[in-house]
Amino acid sequence: MRLTAKSIAVAAALSVALPAGLPAWAQTAAPSSQVQAAAVADLIAGVDIPYETFTLDNGLRVIVHTDRSSPIVATSIWYNVGSKDEPAGRTGFAHLFEHLMFSGSENAPGSYISRLVGMGATDLNGTTWFDRTNYFQTVATPVLEQVLYLESDRMGHLLGALTQEQLDTQRGVVQNEKRQGDNQPYGLVQYARLEALFPEGHPYRHSTIGSMADLDAASMDDVRSWFIENYGPNNAVLVLAGDVDVATARELVERHFGSIPRGPANVPAQAAVPTLDAPVSRVMRDRVANVRIYRSWTGPGLTDADAVPLAVGAAVLGGLASSRLDNALVRGDQTAVSVSSSYQPFQRVGFFDVIVNVKPGEDPDAVAARVDEIMAQFLAEGPTADEVQRVATQQVAQRINGLESIGGFGGRATVLAEGALYADDPEFYKSQLRAYAEVTPDQVREVMNRWLSRPVFSLRVEPGEREAYVEAQAVPSGEQVAAAPADYTPTARPPLPGVGEIPDLDFPDVQRTTLSNGIPVIFSQAASTPTTRVAVEFDAGWAADPADRLGLQALMLEAMSENAGGLDAAELAEARERLGASISADASLDRTFVTLSALTPNLAPSLDLLAKVVREPDFIPSEVERLRAQQLSQIAAELSSPGGLGSRALWPALYGEGSAYGRPTSGLGETDHVQAVTLAEIQSFRDAWIRPDNAKIFVVSDRPLAEVTAALEAEFGDWRAPAAPRGQKAEASAAPAQPRIILIDRPQSPQSLILGGQVLGIDGDDDRLVLDAATEVLGTGFSSRINSDLRETRGWSYGARSSVNGLEGPMPYLINAPVQADRTGDSIASTIAVHQAFLGPQGVTPEELTRIIDAGSRRLAGQFATAQAVLGTLRSNDLYGRSDTYWEEAGARYRGLTAEALDAAARQAYDPSRFVWVVVGDAEVVRPQLEQLGLPVEVRSNR
Structure with missing residues (x-):
């Protein structure tokens, strides 16, 4: 899969006004104060998404953008209806209906997400906002017809498949989605803002998520009416972008959508811009x-x-x-x-x-x-x-x-559909x-x-204390009653079309070189726009922080990003902005990195700024103090959020306080540690870790390696290591398993965040493709056992998942399940039961195996379709010691999976009797539930 074709002509021939000789992007940059960036008018002159369009007799508008650079197609269908179009007393209904549209149709019953995942879809989702509802996914070219069949079936053949049970389940899911957002710090602000800015009856006065009472009141009659009134083909735009031409698109779209009758004429709600009478x-x-x-x-x-x-x-x-x-x-x-x-x-x-x-x-x-x-x-x-x-x-x-992406939330298909x-x-x-x-x-x-x-x-x-939270009513599950009228007869269609042969992935070629000072460069020419992405990576990470100075590195990285090369924070920011460049410094547990995203016409001066941040940070005492105060405020904010509180408790519980992994994974550290950090300690840490003999540079660009290497050499080739010795990380050991529940009291929480896990006996250099496939069945995928149980069957959660967290050292298996507060204990019990069944008599089923094989082998092309994805893979392959062809070989390995292999991998790795659980919630509501589970419960106050 070589992403070299330029289907988007985005100013590829632009150059920066620099001296002649090497290409502009390979030359040494002028001083930052003299940077001459490409003109905005020149940058936009070549931005173009070629397309053709046609309209079916039933009113469906179709837009086709052809890009043959990769064997994938993005489909994006936008319905001209959103929350502003909801009738009084039915707020949140457009979003609720978006969920119902994923619940199956007459000729494709069952979860659409499960079907699409099995097709190998990537960039898969559906969203609703004030003005629209959309559904999108990217698939391998031979899968396109199946996707069009599904989209057409839920557009034209939905009513006969909808049931009261589906409505009740998805109502619960949406209400938990609302609780999840409301439960965050400042989570109730959106409602106050809308109610203040808009008068009663204004279409934009209510939030898209809606009110609990209105969600409670949604009926099957509402479902039927909403579908008939809003989801006709004449109220939609369908975009196909990628490896498809207009002739093929017209034939497929006519075949699958052409028989759907035109719906009622839809005019989206009009809405004037209101002005407040007074402040x-x-x-x-x-x-x-x-x-x-x-x-x-x-x-x-x-x-x-x-x-x-x-x-x-x-x-x-x-x-x-x-x-x-x-x-x-x-x-x-x-x-x-x-x-x-x-x-x-x-x-x-x-x-x-x-x-x-x-x-x-x-x-x-x-x-x-x-x-x-x-x-x-x-x-x-x-x-x-x-x-x-x-x-x-x-x-x-x-x-x-x-625009490098053809699909997803912001790619070319979305841009064309939105316009x-x-x-x-x-x-x-x-x-x-x-x-x-x-x-x-x-x-x-x-x-x-x-x-x-x-x-x-x-x-x-x-x-302070929140105002009282308005909860949902208890809605009893109904019997499976069809939503359609009694005289409704589903329309028969041909069966779901098959899928042609999908070729194995051709990952972009990886090239290597070394700068004159010994820094390795790992490179791929794999950008389809005139952009270059660079990651200067150091073998450090949050695990390198001294045990008594957790947060030191985060403070150092902020200081590096703010003041460098004699430029103060404002000057450095202005220089980046003039170039359209983005530079950031961050870390994971295992690696520290400074990244650059640059427009290739502005690459030379952008690399100059990157080099200043990496090589010439100015640790100005007054600026360090300012940044220290900001970091302390960030720690306080983390201690007010469910996710921050939970993560800070779970990792030390799994690994132990003394382990290099037993620390907050945000890297922000501890309040007293950050307060104690000195300027000398920051400089000493930098000398030990941010140095050329501890660095690798990863690059993905639209330009060839020789040109990029010349530009890198000019900025980094003369960088020399300091006399101080390189740093040594503490051991990333795991604590002895102590199964228990740690309950962090967070009063007034309408939802509990459940985290759980165990440290596994595998490291980063262990191949885990088989284990990851088994875990996708158990907890990673949308159709996993855990999510199906807590979300789709019980409606207690907006989404629950589990996964193996990839690390260089001992890896953890982690569970994440936000659930409604009154079902916290039941949710843990149910999740344990799901694990016990999966690891015991109810291992991988034939249907699950087929879905995992199809999903794993078919989604590969879509997984690596952008330069950012390629760059991330270069870096992860290096971290885990994988070969450059690891993912090219993965397709055949997925096709060779067996249920026995998946079951064996899971049973060897996971043991629910060793799980440590962390619950962040209202102890008054939650503790009695947890005490029924037979595990020790340790209650901690919300610091």
Whole structure:
């Protein structure tokens, strides 16, 4: 699978204005203060997604984008209906129906996700928002007809398959999805914001997830009416993108969709942009770590000419890393730990939001007044030309990077569908890019003043007890009653078409070289857009943190990213933004890495910035103190979230406090450790670990290795190791198994987060393809035993899963199950029972084996279809000691799997009697349930 064809002509011939000789991207960059980036107008000139379109007699619009670079096709079908179109008293129903559309159809009964997973689908999902409902997946070319059969069957042949049982189950799933979101810190803000900004009866006043009461009230009559009124072919756009031409597409679409009758004419709800009569101010309390300040306004919709200037203004104000609010509040006054500003347009309206997280100990009133002062000054002055240019470059870079993918949430199929649905123009993205390239500072200032001079909704969320939570009613499961009228007769169709032969994966060729100072370079020319991705990786990771200085490395990495090469934080951020480059420093448990995503025409100056971050960090004492305060605030935030609390308890319980793996996997560390870190310790840690004799460089680019190597050599070839010895990591040992339940009390939690697991007897260099396949049946896949039990059968969870967490050292098996609070004990008992049955008499079934073989062998092409995926595979292959052909050989290995092999692998690895469980929830509700399970229960307070 060689991703070298340029189906997207994205300015591949652009060059940066640098001296002649080597190609521009291979030359030594000019000093950052003199960087000359490619012009925005030049960058967008070649952005093009070629397509053809046709419309069936029943009104279905079809868009076809052909790209023969990989044997995969993305399908994306968008229905012009969302939560804004819901009738009064039925909020959340569009989203509920999205779930029901996955529950099976007349000629394809059972879970659609299970079927699609078995087809090898990747980028598989369905979503609902205010304006639309969409379903999408990417499959190998020979599977395309099966996918079209399924999509057409649920469009035209759904009613006869829907049952009351399905409605009740999916209602429970959606209500647990709502609990899961509401249970997060600040999780109730969205409801207060919508209710304040919109008057009663406005289509955008309610959230897409809806209210518990309205979800309770959804009936089978609602299901029937909603389907008939909204899901006709004349209310949909179907996009096929990838290895398909328009002639083939027309034949297949006509065959499977052509007989579906046209539905009622659908006109999406109209909605004016409301203006508040006067400013509205509200204070909420939540179990959060710091005060958060919001400023919100409504604005125009996606196709309005003011949408882009508002987005530019929002980015300058608080979206860029060098934004006005960042420079004033985070770096300047240091009264906030983070800020953001954004403009999010929908079909009819948009939302302009400013969010400021107040630094603990600061006066929220003073910070709020300062926010208003900065905004007033910005509205008076407007942005500079340089700020506007930086926003435009960032937006174009994001679009170009996104267009590498043909499907998923942001790929080419989505871009074409969104334009067709909202603007009646699949090429609407070009209009947006031109607007970014042409917008002026005066336009931004004028538009910002026009919309933000209106009354504002101000919200402050303070630490404290939450308001009472509105729970769902207990809905009894009904009998299996068909949703269709008594005289409804399902329409017979031909059976599901077969699948042709799918060739084995041809992974992009991997090449290797070495810089003059000995740094290995692992490379693949596998980008289908003019982009280059680089990862400079060090054998360190969070496991390298000293046991009494957990969080030291995270502080060091933040400092490296903020000040380097004599550039302060604002200057470094501005330089990245001018180039459309993204640079970040982070770590996993095993590796530390600094990554770059760059537009290849701007590669030389982008690599220069990367080298400054890696080689020339400026550990300025005042900046380190600022970043220390931010990290302490992040730790406090982690200790207020279910996931953060659970992870911090589970890993030390599994590995032991003294193990290199027995520490918070976020890397943020412990409060007292971070407070004690000295500047000398940061520098010493860097000398021990961030050095050329501990480094490897991974690259995926649209340019050949020789050119990329020349550019890397110019920036890293003369880097020499310090005199200090290289660091040595502590042993990543596992603690003796102590089966028990650790209950972390988090009052007022409508949902409990269940985590569990054990440390396995395998390391990173052990091949685990067979074990992973068995675990996919047990817990990793959507149709796994665990998820099917807790979500699809019982409706107690939005989603439950388990997996082997890949590490270089001893790997853990981890279970993750957010469940409704009143079913916490039952859920653990049921999950244990599922494991016992799977590891005992009820091993892998023939149907499960077929699904795993088909899924594993058919999805390979889609798994590695982007440069980012290729880069990740280069890095993981190196970490686990895999050959370059590991995934090319995987197809044959999947086809050779047997149920006996999967059962043996699982039974050898897993032992539920050794599991450690962590539950984050309301102890008053949960503890009595847990005490019935026969395991020791240790209760901890929420720190």
